[in-house]
Amino acid sequence: MxxxxxxxxxxxxxxxxxxxxxxxxxxxxxxxxxxxxxxxxxxxxxxxxxxxxxxxxxxxxxxxxxxxxxxxxxxxxxxxxxxxxxxxxxAGMPEEWLYVLTMDAGGKESHWEVIDCLGHKLSSLPPMPGPVKTGFKVVVVDGKLLVIAGCAMISGSHVASSDVYQFDTCLNSWSRLADLKEARYDFACAEVNGLVYVVGGHGGDGESLSSSEVYDPETGVWTFIQSLRRRDGDVSLAASTGSSM
Structure with missing residues (x-):
């Protein structure tokens, strides 16, 4: 509220x-x-x-x-x-907003809109950098939106992406962060204790991935962590209030 x-x-x-x-x-x-x-x-x-x-x-x-x-x-x-x-x-001024990603009727363009907690549309965000993608994930870290990886249509082919973009909700601006170690889409993603985890998904050739990575906003670096025991493109993450997923 x-x-x-x-x-x-x-x-x-x-x-x-x-x-x-x-x-x-x-x-x-x-x-x-x-x-x-x-x-x-x-x-x-x-x-x-x-x-x-x-x-x-x-x-x-x-x-x-x-x-x-x-x-x-x-x-x-x-x-x-x-x-x-x-x-x-x-100070009693959190002013929580909801950020909604919408697509046009043709599915070729997307844009973010901002809605306050009373349901009033406030504005649209500046255009998100990079090509239109599907299969990406969004997490919130320290009041900033991170849009991670995904799959883009480039020259008629589906291309897995390793791009990571950050939207600063206070400054209303986009910036690019360090790329993932491995391009992927339709993966699992969660924020736990200020760190961002990505697990599994599909790679550049559509193959299932077992690799996992973690991002530390303090250092701005992605690091490989222990992989899944088997390749699985369909994996989900659930974050708890503790230190585990």
């Missing part, structure tokens, strides 16, 4: 600042962004501590986050971060 924060009082940032201290002042992850030490030392909002400034930025409506990310590099860094999602949740 969509939770809307009531108009906050001036004391609101102070009311939850202690709760946020472990989040915004704890260990910092190394993020692959080109930020100089001078830029990192500059305040987010002059006159405010960065902890309080992050709480202020977290109260900005989600629809305005792409514009906020264009203000300066440091604001963009904050909006892209996993920490910012946590800050917004604790």
């Amino acid at each position: 969509l939770r809307l924060a009531k108009s906050p009082s001036l004391a609101f940032p102070l009311m939850i600042s202690q709760k946020m201290e472990a989040v915004v002042s704890g260990k910092k992850r190394i993020v692959n962004l080109d930020l100089s030490s001078r830029l990192l030392s500059e305040p987010l909002i002059p006159g405010l501590s960065d902890d309080v400034a992050k709480l202020c930025l977290a109260l900005v409506p989600r629809s305005s986050l792409p514009s906020m990310g264009r203000i300066c590099k440091k604001w963009r860094y904050v909006v892209q971060s996993k920490e910012f999602i946590t800050v917004r949740r604790l």
Whole structure:
């Protein structure tokens, strides 16, 4: 259910600042962004501590986050971060949206649409890079959509893909991530504890695959893991709340 924060009082940032201290002042992850030490030392909002400034930025409506990310590099860094999602949740501003992939009548073009939790269509996403594909998978990691692999029709032939694209839901933009080690489609896929697993599926010649891979968003690298005991193109994954699938 969509939770809307009531108009906050001036004391609101102070009311939850202690709760946020472990989040915004704890260990910092190394993020692959080109930020100089001078830029990192500059305040987010002059006159405010960065902890309080992050709480202020977290109260900005989600629809305005792409514009906020264009203000300066440091604001963009904050909006892209996993920490910012946590800050917004604790501030009562999760604003959960539903992303729906639709196809045209001829099945030749597709586009993503955004719907809020009240069922209102908000907008369409920028076109997804690459050719139209089937048999791909979509997972959500740290508030970002990952569209993984699939099968495309190229020059009249079905071609398995290893492409991986990421949509940043805060910045409203697509980027390309590292390719899978092995092209595949109609595979099983799940996110567990921040890692993305792909298992089985079909390869370039339509053959069943037994290989499995895992993606770590922290390093941006796909790694082969233990394969299935037998080749099986029809495999499913179910993620649990623990550490196993």
